[in-house]
Amino acid sequence: MSNTRIGIVGYGNLGKGVEAGLKQSSDLELAGIFSRRQPEQLETTSPAYHMDDLLGFKDSIDVLILCGGSQKDIPVQGPELAKTFNTVDTYDNHNEIPVHFAKLDQVARENDTVAVISTGWDPGLFSLNRLIAESILPKGETYTFWGPGLSQGHSDAVRRVAGVKNAVQYTVPKEELVDAVKDKQSIEYNKLDAHKRMVYLVLEEDADESKVRETIKTMPDYFEGYETEIHVIDQETFDKEHAGMPHGGTVMRQGKTTDDHTAIYQFGLDLDSNPEFTAAVAIAYARAAGKLAREKQYGAKTVFDIAPGYLSPKSGAQLRKELL
């Protein structure tokens, strides 16, 4: 079978992650990167084109991976591009997923394309595990803990505080709660109390440290109400230890197989690079989208609708022999 040819739409962190990740799979190949910027402005040695030229690649791209933002890009690009291409996105606006699905399902069915939405890890792999855990253990509770992970929005908010030169913010699950769930204890869980916020910042030379701390801790919506730890560090340490985009988390279900017997189902990720892993998930689902399109299984799909075997380059017989 010939390779599945992948187009990347948008060249931010996620697009770069897809570009790098595609090199790991010999059954997939990069057909081109499409950006609203001029191709010569992109720092890449891969073939790059302007978005306006995308339709001309109709016959040389099997699947597009949409790497733009969930707020403004994907809701517009998704329905438009699904008219012509098979698409995969990482749309992560949980509340709007049913609407996004409905729009893409209609476009994809009308145009004989496949549109896989909301891949990545949450939504995505975490959703998959919430579903499987709940289906197998109907009596129980599911808990999701996010982090330790870099939060871009909160980091930006801290950087805007007067006296702050540089800053990152990590969301960290409270270990004692995670351990209690693993230990089969019942806990009171709400998202806010289950996580704390850790800030690492570098001060401007003449900054008032106590005022900076106070401003951060009382920032409404972002830090107020959360347990917040603030660590002041020097620029050198900052550059050395806080340049990455780590993330991860855990989905756990505490279920009762009978009244006396508990089962703990646990899925966890620990990622040095959030965008690279998100890209890796999208790539596997792009492989699946290619196969579904060849089978004429058109329409919008989520991670719930795709048999896991579609994610692999291996045949069914190979998978049964090697991995079952």
Next chain:
Amino acid sequence: MSNTRIGIVGYGNLGKGVEAGLKQSSDLELAGIFSRRQPEQLETTSPAYHMDDLLGFKDSIDVLILCGGSQKDIPVQGPELAKTFNTVDTYDNHNEIPVHFAKLDQVARENDTVAVISTGWDPGLFSLNRLIAESILPKGETYTFWGPGLSQGHSDAVRRVAGVKNAVQYTVPKEELVDAVKDKQSIEYNKLDAHKRMVYLVLEEDADESKVRETIKTMPDYFEGYETEIHVIDQETFDKEHAGMPHGGTVMRQGKTTDDHTAIYQFGLDLDSNPEFTAAVAIAYARAAGKLAREKQYGAKTVFDIAPGYLSPKSGAQLRKELL
């Protein structure tokens, strides 16, 4: 939609687990338990019948869950029963899975039935995670650790040693190896070195403890070559702490999203009752088998071939809204 009617074939620990588990799902109902023993000999209040009468239930059973052993029962019963019924099994003889699949696939296709094989957790959920992890992180290593878990065969072997009144054996992964994988270190892994064996035993009154210990530690195939810990306890402690059938384990993949960035993918189970959880997995796949049969998607299937949404009683729209 009317309920999916489930038949249980075989009434050992697994069959009892299915009987108990079915009470947790309102879309499934128990049609009957079928055993080679006389129905009145089974300790149950559920409808029970002799295996010889099973064919008479052709029209009142949607899916059979085969709860016999993988050595002798399933290889014979599977192909025979798949002629008439949709079936789910927990066949766990890894090496023979391709042959088992081929046999059942032929029978199921010829007779318009669905046969889901090798559900449970290993094979089953562990296999699923090995596949997903490898598909998303093509560059990396997958590690499987089993336990802490009761090993029936090893417990039996210890009980046969002269001077041993009662015994259980648990397989336990070496924590330092599990932690090293989580910690992104590279390790030398082989199944034997990655696990230790823990024995809890009660001695006969006049037994020679040192001789018992020596006999166990040098038992070929079972303990020789393994790190083995032996704990002598009294009968009261034995009854209180070692009556259950706990098991579990962890599948982990250490992958490189790029040369500098590692991702840890982890799936774990901690089960008070191995047979009850295995039953819970088989039940979810029985629900899937019922749906596949209604859609006329006939043939043998594994966990790799079934979209996760089929495991849930919820509709696609509900799943997208609640769990994605």
